Amino acid sequence: MREAPAKRLSKKALPVWRITGFLESLFYLIFPIGYGILLVLFDWPLWVLYVLILLWIAVALLQSLLVPAIRWRRWRYEVYEEEIDLQYGVFIIRRTLIPMIRVQHVDTEQGPIYRHYNLAAVSISTAATVHQIPALTEETASDLRDQIADLAQTADNDD
Amino acid sequence: MTDGKRLHGATVVIMLLTRLRDFIIPIIIAFFIGSTGGGIGLFAMIALPLLLVFFGIYSFLYWWTYWYRVEDQELHVKQGIIVKKHRYIQRKRVQSFDMSAGILQRMFGLVKVQIETAGGGSEPDVHLIALDRAEAKRLRQNLLAKPAAPAEDEEVDPSEMTEGEEAEELEPEIEASWALGFKHLLFAGMTSGGVGLVLSAVLALFSQVDVLLPEAFYETTIGFVLSSTITFLLIAIFLIAFFAWLISIAITIVKYGQFTVVKRGNDLVISRGLLERKQLTLKVHRITAVRFVTGILRQPFGFTTIYVESKGGGSADEQQSTILVPLVNRRKANDVLGKFLPEFVVDDDVGIKPLPRRALFRYIIRAIVPIVLVVIPLSIVLPFGAYALLLILLGIFLGWLRHRNGGFNVSGDYLILQWRLFNLNRAVLPRKRIQAADVTQSPLQRWRRLSTYSVSILSSMSGKSFEIRDITAGRGEDLLAWYSKEVDNPNFSREEEKDKSPI
Numbered sequence: 128m129r130e131a132p133a134k135r136l137s138k139k140a141l142p143v144w145r146i147t148g149f150l151e152s153l154f155y156l157i158f159p160i161g162y163g164i165l166l167v168l169f170d171w172p173l174w175v176l177y178v179l180i181l182l183w184i185a186v187a188l189l190q191s192l193l194v195p196a197i198r199w200r201r202w203r204y205e206v207y208e209e210e211i212d213l214q215y216g217v218f219i220i221r222r223t224l225i226p227m228i229r230v231q232h233v234d235t236e237q238g239p240i241y242r243h244y245n246l247a248a249v250s251i252s253t254a255a256t257v258h259q260i261p262a263l264t265e266e267t268a269s270d271l272r273d274q275i276a277d278l279a280q281t282a283d284n285d286d
Numbered sequence: 287m288t289d290g291k292r293l294h295g296a297t298v299v300i301m302l303l304t305r306l307r308d309f310i311i312p313i314i315i316a317f318f319i320g321s322t323g324g325g326i327g328l329f330a331m332i333a334l335p336l337l338l339v340f341f342g343i344y345s346f347l348y349w350w351t352y353w354y355r356v357e358d359q360e361l362h363v364k365q366g367i368i369v370k371k372h373r374y375i376q377r378k379r380v381q382s383f384d385m386s387a388g389i390l391q392r393m394f395g396l397v398k399v400q401i402e403t404a405g406g407g408s409e410p411d412v413h414l415i416a417l418d419r420a421e422a423k424r425l426r427q428n429l430l431a432k433p434a435a436p437a438e439d440e441e442v443d444p445s446e447m448t449e450g451e452e453a454e455e456l457e458p459e460i461e462a463s464w465a466l467g468f469k470h471l472l473f474a475g476m477t478s479g480g481v482g483l484v485l486s487a488v489l490a491l492f493s494q495v496d497v498l499l500p501e502a503f504y505e506t507t508i509g510f511v512l513s514s515t516i517t518f519l520l521i522a523i524f525l526i527a528f529f530a531w532l533i534s535i536a537i538t539i540v541k542y543g544q545f546t547v548v549k550r551g552n553d554l555v556i557s558r559g560l561l562e563r564k565q566l567t568l569k570v571h572r573i574t575a576v577r578f579v580t581g582i583l584r585q586p587f588g589f590t591t592i593y594v595e596s597k598g599g600g601s602a603d604e605q606q607s608t609i610l611v612p613l614v615n616r617r618k619a620n621d622v623l624g625k626f627l628p629e630f631v632v633d634d635d636v637g638i639k640p641l642p643r644r645a646l647f648r649y650i651i652r653a654i655v656p657i658v659l660v661v662i663p664l665s666i667v668l669p670f671g672a673y674a675l676l677l678i679l680l681g682i683f684l685g686w687l688r689h690r691n692g693g694f695n696v697s698g699d700y701l702i703l704q705w706r707l708f709n710l711n712r713a714v715l716p717r718k719r720i721q722a723a724d725v726t727q728s729p730l731q732r733w734r735r736l737s738t739y740s741v742s743i744l745s746s747m748s749g750k751s752f753e754i755r756d757i758t759a760g761r762g763e764d765l766l767a768w769y770s771k772e773v774d775n776p777n778f779s780r781e782e783e784k785d786k787s788p789i
Contacts, residue, residue: 209771216726223724224769254597255721255742255749 131222132205132212139244140202140262144195146240152187159183204260206271208278211251213258227282229253233275235268251275290355290362294416296394297352301345301415303390309337354414356428361401363412375411379403381572381597383426386564397422401429430553430567459550462625466545466612474613475538476531477583484530484537542612549626556608566608572597574719574743575752576630577607578619580710590616592623595745607745630700632714638693638704644734645756646689653685654678684708694739694754694761696768701741703754713752719743723769725762737762741769 159179166176194217203214211230213223234250236259241247247268249260263271344367353364361380363373384400391398399422401412417425466474543560554568575595584590592611614622624631641649657677665671691706699717704710720741727737739762740753757765 207772212770212772219726219728220732221724221726222766223722224766225722226769226771229721253721253742253749255744255751258722 131214132203134204134206136199136202136204136260136262137246137264137267138199139246139264140199141195143240143244143246143262144198145191148190148195149187152183152190155183155186202261206275206278209282211258211275213260223258225251225253225256225258227275227278230275230279230282233272233279235265235272237265249275289353289364291353291421293349293352293354293414294394294396294418294421295349296396297349297416298342298345300390300394300396301348302341305341305345306338354412356425361412361429373412375401375403377429380429381569383430383567384564385422385426385567386559386562388562391416392561392563395419399425426567430569460548461551462547462549464547464611464622464625466542470613471539471542471545472535473587473589474542475535477581477587477589478534478538479581479583480534480537481527481531484534485527488526488530542609545612547610547626554610554626556610558609568594568596568608570627573627573630574745575716576610576623576627576714578616578712578714580616580712582708584613585710588616589613590619592619594627595743595750597744629716630714632697632700632702636695636697636702638702639695639761641689641692641756642736642758645692645736646686648730648734648736648756649689649692650682650685653688654681657681692754692756694757694765696765701765701768703741703752705754715741715743715752717769720769721749723766725766727759727762731756731759735759739765 159176162171162176162179165171166173197217198215201215201217201220205212209227211225211227213221213225215221231252231254233252235247236250237247241262245265246262247265249263249268249271251258251260260268260271347367348365351365351367351370355362359377361375361377363375365371365373380401380403382402384402385397386400387397394416395418396416397419399412399414399417401414403411414422414425540560542558544563545558546556548555548557549570552570554570554573555565556568557563557565573594573596577593577595578590579593580590591609591613593607594610595607610626611619611622620631620634657680661674661677664674668674688706691704691710693704695702701715701717701720702712703715704712720743723739723741725737725739731737734756735758736756737759738753738755739757740751742749742751744750
């Protein structure tokens with residue numbers, strides 16, 4: 128089979144994912160904090176708290192350092208005349224093909240963090256599915272959006 | 287009035303009764319529970335009439351403010367008591383037109399109409415609660431007929447709709463028809479596997495009722511049960527199961543009685559039901575996949591059910607699919623399908639490429655895990671629980687069976703996927719109906735050089751995806767290449783692939 132698609136995301140995806148990964152890991156602080164509160168109320172062993180804190184640190188490191196790096200290395204995409212080819216995933220690798228004739232619409236999206244880094248994501252919708260290419264530079268994203276929209280329009284409709 | 291037409295006046299009554307029916311169980315429970323506390327008076331005197339008046343007013347206003355009109359090329363629906371909502375549905379976007387008559391509608395000789403377009407939402411796009419039959423047929427004609435065809439307004443048979451014999455309509459000729467005979471219907475009921483469902487419903491009912499039964503009843507029954515012999519208990523269990531089975535047969539007969547499929551030009555009209563008569567019109571070119579489902583109980587007899595996936599149509603109790611043929615001999619399945627959807631007939635000869643040997647272990651593990659999670663605690667807690675461990679053997683067998691039955695093949699522009707959860711499923715998916723395809727590989731799969739292939743198609747409400755797990759990584763790539771337009775078609779006839787790099 129052909130090679131993996133060639134195009135990569137913007138390098139700036141890394142700091143963005145590190146930030147969002149870290150913010151996400153804050154959510155898991157619930158466990159050590161919750162246990163800490165229960166510790167005051169009940170006579171439960173203290174070592175569990177240390178384990179939970181260590182676990183949280185591990186998760187935070189994983190989420191803000193390792194996962195973004197792997198994700199960035201995996202993410203590839205390529206837009207051909209007749210189809211879009213995506214490959215992504217941190218542990219589970221997914222390769223997706225979307226034929227141009229199936230593309231219903233393309234959007235670019237930008238949240239506050241993306242905007243700060245001048246990034247944008249491209250969403251490709253078919254009638255049944257939605258696929259997203261995250262963290263492209265604004266320029267690439269809008270070019271890609273226009274290119275896909277263009278190709279999708281000219282693609283033969285056999286329906 | 288230029289606003290269009292209102293629904294039939296009986297809508298008010300039907301809505302009111304439907305609301306009451308939805309509330310009947312809470313009302314009954316409140317009645318009984320209230321009676322023990324002496325609060326019945328208050329509830330019955332105030333809450334119930336208030337509820338009734340509220341629903342009554344609501345139903346009336348709903349009917350009063352609901353208007354619909356077929357304009358030039360679209361259906362315009364205006365509704366809303368406080369917030370007005372206008373909805374325009376273009377004729378060419380209408381995916382399915384579902385005409386059914388519930389018991390309430392039947393009381394007035396009316397029908398309910400549901401119209402769907404492609405796209406999201408779990409509710410039908412337009413839901414006309416009650417129309418008279420002639421009006422519903424006119425509407426269907428207006429919405430579904432080819433634009434060139436003149437709108438037929440001739441008189442319609444006022445009598446009950448008879449199975450598929452609506453010759454009075456000037457519609458395209460009937461090209462093919464199929465009806466479920468009574469013997470098959472009965473057999474379908476006997477093998478429907480609905481026993482479990484009925485049993486659990488009965489149990490649920492009992493758990494509700496026990497609040498109401500006097501304690502003395504319990505004492506006598508428990509005493510009776512304890513003093514009776516094992517043989518007697520076994521007979522009792524058998525009898526309960528047997529009655530549950532009879533009830534499930536009855537349910538099937540009521541639901542699928544007088545099942546007919548008729549093909550008229552571009553439309554498939556599926557009618558079914560004894561009490562609630564349903565009629566669904568599907569457009570042939572909107573059908574995205576065909577699925578053969580062989581129930582475990584039906585497999586030994588060689589019978590299968592044919593489902594279709596389609597944009598629009600589909601009901602919740604059929605997993606958003608539509609039953610095209612409820613029961614057919616597997617050998618004749620392709621003949622019957624060919625009458626309605628010849629383009630979906632794939633020769634049985636193409637066979638199914640089996641899953642690789644090394645996937646077997648993964649299939650068995652997947653089948654066992656949920657059983658183990660339940661059985662191990664059971665075996666510890668219950669006195670004779672260790673016997674439950676035997677269920678694990680059943681899990682191993684199920685995993686082995688799933689592995690043995692799983693597989694795929696391609697035949698020209700058609701993908702065939704076969705898998706088993708409990709029932710054996712075989713899906714036929716035309717390439718041009720597939721919206722997107724992907725291959726996934728987990729680290730463990732990567733180690734075993736396996737992958738999971740999945741495709742998405744359009745189904746009634748939204749997308750639906752079909753997947754086949756743990757095929758060899760090379761086959762996964764082949765299947766992706768088969769779907770691709772940029773790559774030459776792969777060679778499926780070659781033997782098992784040599785060592786290939788993952789994705």
